[in-house]
Amino acid sequence: MDTSTVKKVASLARLRVKEEEITTIAQELQAILGLVDQLAKVKIDNTAPMTTPSAGKTPLRPDAIEANASRVQILENAPQSEEGFFVVPKVVE
Amino acid sequence: MHSDLSSFSATAGLQELRNGSFTPSEWLESFVARIEACGELNLYISDTTETARESATQALSRYQDKTARPLEGLPIAIKDIFCTKAIRTTAGSKFLSNFVPPYESTVTARLQEAGAIVLGKTNLDEFAMGSSTEHSAFGATHNPWSHPDKPLVPGGSSGGSAAAVAARAAPVALGTDTGGSVRQPASFCGVMGFKPTYGRLSRHGVIAYASSLDQPGIFARSLADVELLYRTAAGHDPLDSTSAVCSVDAASSPLPNLSGVKIGVPREYHTKDLDGEIESVWQQGAETLRQLGAEVEEISLPHTEAALAAYYVIAPAEASSNLARYDGVRYGLRAEGDHKSLDAMYEASRSLGFGKEVQRRILIGTYVLSAGYYDAYYNRARRVRALVAQDFAKAFERVDYVLAPATPSAAFPLGAEATADPTWMYQQDIFTVPVSLAGLPALSLPAQLNKAGLPLGLQLIAPAFGERELFAAAALFNEALDFKAVPPGLVASGANR
C-alpha cells in the first residue's frame, strides 16, 4: 500500500489525511493487509460467496404510507437548514 | 431494607419487587449510587437518572395495581449504540455527540414495553470498532477488576455494558456483538455475555457497524437473566429485513445431566498466542462437561485463521458503506469554517468527527471494495465466510455444542494497543469472529480467575437457532463452573442468584 493509494482511497472515502501522517497510515493499512492476505492461501474452489447468515428471501411490505416523519423531526438534528431545506456548501455541477 | 440491593440479579430482584421486599425506586437508587461510586471507571456516556426515577415511581403503582409487567421496574443499561428516543445516542463518536434520535430501537422498545427502566447509555468503542473500549470519544472505560495502579481494559466494543454489570452499576445490560463485542468483554469482566443467532434480535435502531454481522447481545450475572432478557426482546421484527421469521421457542427446561450430549473442542483453537492459563481453563471446562455426562471430542474447524482475515475484510467493507451517511448534512457534526466545496465540507467533517480506528477501518473497507481489489479481497472473503459456516455445519453433524475459549488472553492493560500495530488488537477476536461470520448463537461464561486474579471465560457455541438447547446445557455447565468471584471492592453476597 503506497501513499498514492492511501490518498486515492481517502478521497473516495471523503477522509482528509494529513501529509505528515500518510506514511504511518500506509504502514498501518499494510499491516492489516498482511493479516488479510491469508485469504489468498485458502483453497476456495467453487464455493459460492456468502453475504449474510440469513437464509431465505427479502420480506416485502405492503405499499402503504405509514407516516412521513414531520419536517421538524427530519430537520431538527441538521447542522444547517433553511426554509425547510438542508443547506450545504454550494454544489457546482 | 437491604443494605445493598445492587447485588440482586434481575430475576431475583424482580421476585423481590413482586414480593414487596423493596420498591423499584429503592432498587434503582442502589444502582444510581453504584454508578456514582464507579465514576472513575467511566461506564456510562449518558445517564438517564431523572426519567428512570419517574419510571420507578410508576412501576411501584403498577405493582400496587397488580398491573406489573414481566420486567416491571428492572433497571437496564444500554450500550450507546441503540437509538433511544429523545435520549442522546452517540455510538461513542464525536460525530454523533449531539445526536438525539427521534425514535426507539426495537430491542430497547420491547424491553421497556415489558417494564424495564433505562439507567443510562454505556460507553463503547466508537461505532463498535474495537476490543478495548479505548476508542471512544468519551474516554476509555476501566475494567472493574483492575488493580488501582494498573488499569485494565474491559474489552470491547461493549466494554461499558460489561463493566457496568460486573461493577453492579446495572443488573443487566445490552450490548452488540459484531465479531465478539459481547463475548470478549464479558470474559474480561467476569460476567455472562450472550450473542444470539444472527436475526434473532432486531437490528432496527442499532447504529450499524457491519450489517451482516451485527447482533444485539446481553450481559448478565445470571443465566436466568440472560434468558429473561433474550426472550423478552427476541422475535421477528418487520422493520428489519434480516430478522428471522421463525418464532422463539418456549423457555428451556432444566436437564438432569448432560448424558447423550456431545461437545466438540476445535483443534485449531490451540493457537500459538493462546495463554497457558486459558488453555488449562479450557481443558478443565471440558472435564467438567464430561463429569456432567457429556462426551467431549476433538473436532476440526479448518478455516479458523482464515476467518479472522475474512472478518477484517467484510466488516470494514460494510462499515465503509454504513458510515458514508455521516456527512454533516442531516445530523451530526459539521466542521466549522467556510468550506470551498461540498467535498471539502465532507472531508473536514468526517476527519474531525471520526476517530483514528474508525478512519482506519473505513480506509481498509473502501480499499477492499474498490475496483481492482474487489475479487481478491471482498469476494474471496465472502467465499471464505461460506467455508467457515460449512466448517461449523460439518462439526454440528457430529456434536451438539462447541466449547472454546472466549479470548486468547485475560484483560490487558489500558494503552497496550497504542504500542503495538493495529492488528495486535484484531488478533484478540480469533475465537469469537468465526461464530459471527457463521451467525451462530454463543454464550460466554465466566469460568475461573487466573493467577493474577482476573476472570477468564469460556464460550459455548450452538447451531443456528439452538438457543433453547444452549441455555439448557449452559445451566448445568454454569452451575458446575460455580464462578462466584466479584471484582475487588465488592462483597460476594449470595445474591448472584
Place this chain on the structure above:
Amino acid sequence: MTWRIQGASGAWEAVMGLEVHAQILTVSKLFSSAACAFGAEANAQVNLLDAALPGTLPVCNDHAVTQAVRTALALSATVHETSVFERKNYFYADLPLGYQISQYQQPLATEGELEVEGEDGTRRIGIERLHMEQDAGKSVHDMHDSASFVDLNRAGVPLMEIVSCPDLRGPKEAASYLRRLRALLRTLGTCDGNMNEGSLRCDINLSVRRVGDTELGTRTETKNVNSVRFVVQAIEREAARQVAVLEEGGVIVQETRLFDPNKGESRSMRSKEEAHDYRYFPDPDLLPLVLRAEWIEQQRASLPELPQARARRFEETFGLAPSAAWLLSEEPDNAEYFEALICGGRDPVRCANWLVTNLFSALNESGIEIADSPVSPDELGVLLDLVEQDKLSGRQAKEVFEEMWQGGKSATEIVKARGLEQISDADTLRAAVELALNDNPEQVEDFLSGRNEKVAGWFVGQVMKATGGKANPQLANRLVQEALAKRKS
C-alpha cells in the same frame, strides 16, 4: 433510409442506446413507507430511513416489485426468480445514505425487446436489462449564492432503470423508442410517464463510426434529456459534434455530458468525472429478492393488451391506417375513447378520422387530457350519427362540435337551437330547385344548349343559399341534375 451524418470526409453513422429511469407508480417509497406524491413542500415526504438516520433499515415495497415485474414481462424480458439489491457507493448532497440501493450483478430482468418505427421501418430494439433502484433527493442550486438547498422528498422513490442495447441508429428510432416505451408504461399503469415531473428521464449513450465500420467508437453519455423533442435534438447535436471532433483528427473522450434544455446543447460534466469507483456490493440489510415462477406466470397472464398489439388489432379488425391505429393505441385513454365511440356499430374508420383530426387537435389546443374531454364518446357519437344520417354536413358538424366543446349542450340541442338541421326532405328541396330554375332562365338555357354544363353546380349553390345552407348538398345536387334533365327532354 438509415440515418447518416455527412462529414467532410464521408458518411458516418451513429450507434445509440437509451437508459431510461421510470418512476414506478406506487404510493410509498421503495424501502420506506413515506409518500411519493409529486409537488409536496420540501422535506415533507421523508421518513427516518430516507434521511438515513442511524439505525434505520430498508424494507422492500411489494407493489414496486410487482410493477417492475409486469413492465419487464411486457417488454418480453426474462424475469429472474432471484435478483439482488446492491449498494452503489458515492457521496452527494442529495444521496443521504452515501449509497444508492440498486441492482447490479443480478438485475430483476434481462433480455427484452421493444419494436420501434425507425428510419428504416419497423425494428426490434433489444432491452439489455431492467432493474429497480432508489431515486436520489434534489439539490437546488439557485436559491442562494454560496449554498445549495437539499430536499429529500424524492429520496427513495422507486425507479425502474430500463437499459436498451446499442441498437438504435437514428433520432427517429430513438424518439419512437421513447414514445413507445412511455405508451407501454402508461398502458400497464406502472409509470405515469410524466416527463415534466421527472417520472420518466432519459440518458443517451452515443458513439459514431464511419459507415461500413463494425467496431464501436468511444461513447459519451448525455444525461437529463427529458422530452422526445430533446432526444432528437441531443442526438443530432452530439452525433455532429463527435463527427466534427473525429474529422479534425481529435479523439472522443468517454465522458458524461449534461443536456441543457434551454440551450438545446450538452456540455461536459468534467467536475464530476474524476475517479468514479462505485464499489458495488450486495446490500447486507436486504436479502435476495426471490419470486416464485408461478407468480411470475400469473403476472404475465394478467397483462393488459399492450399498445403495439392494440394498434395491430385496430389495423386488422377495423381497417385503420397504421398512423391512426398507433395514435389511438398509444395512450390507454385514447383507445378507450375510440372503442367507446365505435361501440354500437359506428364506422371505425370515420370515427378514427374524426378523433385524429378534430378531437385530438381540440385537446391539443386546450391542453386537456382525453380522459377529461368535455365531449364524451357518447355525446360525440350522437353528433357523428347526425352526419351519418345526412342530417348535418361535415362543416356543420364541426361547428356543432366546437359549441359542444365549450360545454353544456348536446349535439341535438345545438342543432335545434341553431336551426341547423339539414334539409334532406326531397319534396321541400324539389320545390326550392324548381324555384331556382324558374328564376334563372338564362342559366337554364346555358345548360340546355350545352354552352355551360357546370352551371348545375351553380344551381346547387342557389338552393343552398335559398335554404340558408341547410340543404343536404348531395340531395340538392341530385335534384338539380334531375330537374335539368327533365327540361332537356
